[in-house]
Amino acid sequence: MDALDGNAIAGLLVDVFGAELTTATGVCSTCGAVRPMAELVVYNRAPGTVVRCRTCSSVLMVFVEARGVHCVDLHGLATLDR
Amino acid sequence: MSFISRGFHGRRDDNVDPKRVPPGQYVTHDFPVLSAGPTPHTPLEEWTFSIVNGQERKTWTWDELRALPSEDVTVDIHCVTRWSKLDTAWRGVSVDTLLDEVEHDSPYVLAFSDGGYTTNLPIEDVSNGKAWVAFGYDGEPLDPEHGGPARLLVPHLYFWKSAKWVRGLELRDEDEPGFWETYGYHSYGDPWREQRYAGD
Amino acid sequence: MARAAVRGRLTWQIANVADAVDETARVRTLVLDVPDWTGHAAGQHLDVRLTAEDGYRAERSYSIASAPGEPVAITVERLDDGEVSPYLTEELRAGDELELRGPIGGYFVWEPEDGGPLLLVAGGSGIAPLRAILRHRGRTGSDVPVRLLCSSRTLPDVIYRAELDEPAPGVEVVQTLTREQPAGWTGYARRVDAALIGEVAWPAGENPLALVCGPTSFVETVADDLVGLGYPAPRVKTERFGATGGR
Numbered sequence: 001m002d003a004l005d006g007n008a009i010a011g012l013l014v015d016v017f018g019a020e021l022t023t024a025t026g027v028c029s030t031c032g033a034v035r036p037m038a039e040l041v042v043y044n045r046a047p048g049t050v051v052r053c054r055t056c057s058s059v060l061m062v063f064v065e066a067r068g069v070h071c072v073d074l075h076g077l078a079t080l081d082r
Numbered sequence: 083m084s085f086i087s088r089g090f091h092g093r094r095d096d097n098v099d100p101k102r103v104p105p106g107q108y109v110t111h112d113f114p115v116l117s118a119g120p121t122p123h124t125p126l127e128e129w130t131f132s133i134v135n136g137q138e139r140k141t142w143t144w145d146e147l148r149a150l151p152s153e154d155v156t157v158d159i160h161c162v163t164r165w166s167k168l169d170t171a172w173r174g175v176s177v178d179t180l181l182d183e184v185e186h187d188s189p190y191v192l193a194f195s196d197g198g199y200t201t202n203l204p205i206e207d208v209s210n211g212k213a214w215v216a217f218g219y220d221g222e223p224l225d226p227e228h229g230g231p232a233r234l235l236v237p238h239l240y241f242w243k244s245a246k247w248v249r250g251l252e253l254r255d256e257d258e259p260g261f262w263e264t265y266g267y268h269s270y271g272d273p274w275r276e277q278r279y280a281g282d
Numbered sequence: 283m284a285r286a287a288v289r290g291r292l293t294w295q296i297a298n299v300a301d302a303v304d305e306t307a308r309v310r311t312l313v314l315d316v317p318d319w320t321g322h323a324a325g326q327h328l329d330v331r332l333t334a335e336d337g338y339r340a341e342r343s344y345s346i347a348s349a350p351g352e353p354v355a356i357t358v359e360r361l362d363d364g365e366v367s368p369y370l371t372e373e374l375r376a377g378d379e380l381e382l383r384g385p386i387g388g389y390f391v392w393e394p395e396d397g398g399p400l401l402l403v404a405g406g407s408g409i410a411p412l413r414a415i416l417r418h419r420g421r422t423g424s425d426v427p428v429r430l431l432c433s434s435r436t437l438p439d440v441i442y443r444a445e446l447d448e449p450a451p452g453v454e455v456v457q458t459l460t461r462e463q464p465a466g467w468t469g470y471a472r473r474v475d476a477a478l479i480g481e482v483a484w485p486a487g488e489n490p491l492a493l494v495c496g497p498t499s500f501v502e503t504v505a506d507d508l509v510g511l512g513y514p515a516p517r518v519k520t521e522r523f524g525a526t527g528g529r
Contacts, residue, residue, distance in 0.1 A: 002498035003120070005522045008343065010387045011329050014292050022389035038389035039520065043118050047162050047242055047262050050118040057120060059198075064265040066279040071266045085296055085381050087332040089373045092340060093365045108338065112363060 006038040009049060012063060013037065016070050021082070029078035030058035037080075098168065102158060104273035107166040114165055115227045118261065122196035122226075122247050129231060131215060132250035133184045140184050144231065147215065150175045155214065157237035159244070160273040172235055173218030177208045177251075180215065188253035192260060193234050196247040201260035202269065203236065203243055208251070212238055215248060240271040240278070292383045294331060297354070299378045305357060305441045309407065310371040311347060314354045314380065322346050324418035325391035325411045325493070325521075328356065328384030332366060342366045345410040345495070345521075346385060349417035357441060359407040390493065390521040394419065398426035398491055399484045403474070403504050405433045405496020408523055409441050412495060420450045428453040431482050433474050433500065435461040456482050474500070479507040486512030491519075498522040 006022055013021040022038040033055035040060060041052040048064035053076070060076035074080070094108040103109060132141045142150070152175045160166045191208055194200050207213065216235040217224050224230035229246030236243045242262050263269050268277040276282060301313040322328075327345045344356040360371040374380065392400070392415045400419075402412040409432055419426060430449070434440045436459055449455045458470035458478065470478055484490035492513055494504045501522045508518045 002522070002524050004498065004524055005520060007327070007387060007390055007521045010327070010389075011292055011343070011383070014386065018291065020386075020388040022387055036389055041120075045114070046116045046118045047267060048118075048265055052119060059119075062265050064262075064267070066266045073265060084337075085333055085379070086335055087369070087381070088378055090332045090334050090340075090369050092332075092334060092338055093363075094338070 003052075004042045004044060006036070006040045006042060006051070008042050008044060009051065009063075010038075012049060016063065016072055019082070021080075023082075025079075025081045026060060027078040027080075028053040028056060028058060028060060029076055031056040032078070102168055103166055104160055105276045106278075107160055107164055107273065110165045110167055112165075113167060113170075113228065114161070114163075116161065116163065117227070117246075118199060119197045124196055124231070124247075124249075126231060130249065131180070131232070133180060133186075133253065134250060135184060135186055135188065135253045138184075140180075142180070147175060147232070148217070150179050152217075153214075154218075155235075157235070159237050159241050162240040162242055162267065162271070162273075162278050166273075171220050172214065172216040174214030174216030174232070174235055176211060177213040177215060177234075178211065180251075181205075181209060184253075186253050188255055190254040190257045191251040192254055192258055193243075193245040193248055193251050195245045196249055199245055199247070199261050201234075201243050201245050202254075202257055202263055203239070204257070204270070205253070207239065208234075208236060212236065238272075240268075240273055242267065243271055292329075292386065294381055294383045297380050297382050299374055299376050299380055300353065301376055302374065305443075306439050308360045308371070308439075309357060309441050310360070311355050311357045312370065312374065312380070313348075314356070314382070316354050316382070319354055320385075322350055322354070322385035323388075323391040323393065324349055324414040326385040326387040327411070328354070328382050328386060330356070330366070330370070331381045331383075332369060333381070340366050343386070345414070347410040347413050349414050349421050351421060352417065357407060357410040357413075390495070390519055392418070392491075392493060394422050394424035394426060396491060398428065399488055400426055400428045401483050401490050401492040401508075402428060402430040403433075403479075403492065403494040403496075404430065405474075405500035405504075406435075406439075406523075407441060408494075408496030408500070408521070410495075411521065412493060413442055413445070415493065416450070416453060419453075425452055427484075429482060429484060430455045431458070431474065431479070432456070433458045433460060433496070435459065437462075437464050437467075474504055474507075476507040476510060479504060480511060483508060483511055483513075489517070491517050493519045493521075495521040496523055498524055 043050045051061040062073040064071045126144045214235040217232040234245040234248040297314040297316040303311045347357040348355040358370045
């Protein structure tokens with residue numbers, strides 16, 4: 001089961017944040033790795049979408065859509081800069 | 083009135099006994115691989131399964147687990163992402179066999195896996211013949227992408243409760259939400275009552 | 283690209299299938315008439331949503347294979363156990379409607395002012411966004427030098443083969459066929475590896491920009507190899523399609 005990258009959640013990021021964010025920079029709160037969102041590791045064949053750090057595999061973001069509402073957990077991201 | 087794509091059906095099998103299909107599900111003949119993270123590859127020499135009860139821990143090595151009585155079971159499985167697969171054939175050790183070796187009176191368990199995945203269940207739902215630590219699927223060793231070397235198998239609940247790459251159960255006094263439960267999935271997860279999300 | 287960044291919302295709309303062109307035995311390009319299309323940048327993608335009569339839905343993303351200014355087109359590879367691709371490549375026909383939204387994406391795009399020299403590396407259907415880039419380069423009259431390395435299983439599997447056989451001035455196309463090669467084949471005949479990339483890629487000293495697209499394992503191998511050749515990581519842009527094709 002191959003993971004994808006942040007390009008695969010470009011549309012989801014627009015839905016949730018109202019902006020194109022694939023070039024935005026994310027910093028992993030576990031290992032400090034800095035990367036554009038497009039280069040994060042995405043698992044979207046799941047009950048939700050899980051985005052992990054490409055360096056240390058920690059969970060950076062989790063998106064679950066339930067009854068039309070998006071639930072987002074970003075605590076694995078130290079910062080997200082446009 | 084929403085748009086309908088002419089001629090689109092997906093890969094569902096509509097030719098099944100509806101009494102076997104929980105509400106909102108469709109039957110597939112595939113075995114979709116769903117994952118929240120990379121497939122772990124713990125070598126069998128290092129693999130263990132533990133039941134943890136506070137400070138106490140009972141652990142089985144792979145060989146010890148395989149030496150326990152195991153059984154073949156054929157069950158229907160239901161994923162919260164709406165696919166169901168009927169008559170899936172597994173081989174595993176009943177969780178009762180493992181729990182019998184531990185003194186416990188906890189009402190809940192938290193299953194934990196390689197890679198950090200967790201899921202919570204009432205202890206009754208992994209007892210009395212309702213759950214297995216499964217290491218075989220369809221007559222073969224369980225594939226890593228489907229949770230091998232061993233996964234929890236709890237077919238009466240949505241399949242996210244059947245934790246892949248399971249390494250143990252923590253006995254708990256509280257029903258502490260696991261990974262998906264924390265993000266809004268239902269704490270119990272009965273497909274027949276369509277308990278997909280918290281509050282259902 | 284600027285329009286997509288400012289827009290802030292992606293709304294579903296109904297497009298008309300204007301044409302369906304078979305590229306190979308398993309790959310088809312759908313040319314779409316999208317009434318409310320606001321334009322796109324080369325490299326962006328769109329989302330397609332299929333809805334069955336009972337409300338069952340499936341969604342997939344496909345790279346836009348045409349240049350800005352051309353009719354919107356997507357190139358779809360039929361996956362044997364796919365749910366959406368068999369519908370798009372076998373059932374859908376000219377005159378049908380298709381629900382989609384886009385354009386989407388801002389990272390895996392190229393504009394002439396991004397410069398080069400450009401190294402485009404395609405694995406299978408990963409060629410789709412790169413073709414959009416090549417066509418955009420041609421339509422804008424850019425003279426940025428390009429090398430395209432295209433990996434396919436066999437010659438009949440090469441997507442856009444006629445177009446790639448006649449590249450525009452300043453564009454070099456290098457093909458590798460990984461499974462089977464015809465008699466007299468003069469291209470590469472193996473999976474892309476570090477040595478192959480080393481022979482094809484622009485030297486790192488020329489400050490090239492690389493865009494790599496295809497299945498996840500292909501993209502990761504190539505990206506690692508390019509970094510190994512001295513390409514700075516920010517100069518290697520990647521888009522992974524997953525093990526077998528679309529997203």
